[in-house]
Amino acid sequence: MPYILIALAIVTLIAGPQLWVRFVLWRHSKEIADMPGSGAELAEHLIERYQLEGVKVVKANPNENYYSPSEKIVALSPEIYHGKSVTAVAVAAHEIGHAIQFCKEEPVSKLRDRYLTRAHQIKRIGAGILVFAPILTFAIKSPAMALWMGAVAVITMLSSALMYVAILPEEFDASFNKALPILKEGYLPENLIGAANSVLKAAALTYVAGALLDVLRLWRWIRFIR
Incomplete structure (x- = not known):
């Protein structure tokens, strides 16, 4: 019983933030009748106001909201793009915040280049190792190989998670x-400012x-390899 409680506590700590993020965005996604514009309209207005040339x-696809510095694109999910809610305008303003950072070449914008791309690459490496570990173990019949590859995968995935933490200053600056x-x-x-x-x-x-959710998925893979 204590082990079950500990496992549930760990899962809650890991998955909790993601559930909280989704809940907050959903909670304030109710359409507001007298909202002057949608998320996309606000974003386009701010691009013009701040003279963000080329942006x-x-x-974008559902649940995809991001700013691409290389393409100079503010991508908004349909619910944000068309939405006239607190969530829609706040998320749109957040992504425009990133556009301002990069267009003005602010120091905080360098964090993404330094850590985020590397985090994606490391995560892909870790995921690839996890996928091929059982195959190689079966092929060469060496449990030690599985343990070694599993350890490497764990290190790479955790390193990736830490790199996401490293770009928090950029995210909080945008917000x-x-x-x-x-x-x-x-x-x-x-x-509505509090919301x-x-x-x-x-x-x-x-x-x-x-x-953090990736760490939970990592634990599932570790159990599979074991």
């Missing part, structure tokens, strides 16, 4: 030094929450 707004002050300038009424603050916090923690 475009596109509609609270860029998006929140913008929204306070009359883009949202005062009574926007919660959404922006969730947006800033999205990468870390996703990285």
Whole structure:
């Protein structure tokens, strides 16, 4: 029984942030009748206001919201692109915050180049090792090989998660030094600023929450290899 409770506590700590992020975004996604514009319209207005040359707004797949520095694209999911909710305008403002960082070449924008690309590469390596570990173990009939490859995979995946944590300053800057002050300038009424603050916090923690969920998936693979 204690082991079950410990396992549940670990799963809650790992999956909890991701569930919280999704809950916050869902909670404030109710359409507001007198909202002056959708997420996409706000993003396009801010691009013009801040003279972000070459930056475009596109509609992405569901649950995909990001800024691509190489393409100069603010990608918004359909619910954010068309939405007229606190979640829609706050997430759109957050992604525009990233666009401002990169277009103005602010020091904080260097964190993504330094860590995020590397994190993706390391995660792919770790995932590849986990996939091929059972095959190689079966082929050469060496349990030691499985343990060695499993250890390497664990190290690479955990390193990836730590790199997501390293870009938090960039995420919080986009939310609270860029998006929140913008929204306070009359883009949202005062009574909705608190809700926007919660959404922006969730947006800033999205990468870390996703990285923690990867750790949970990693544990499932470790059990499979064992």
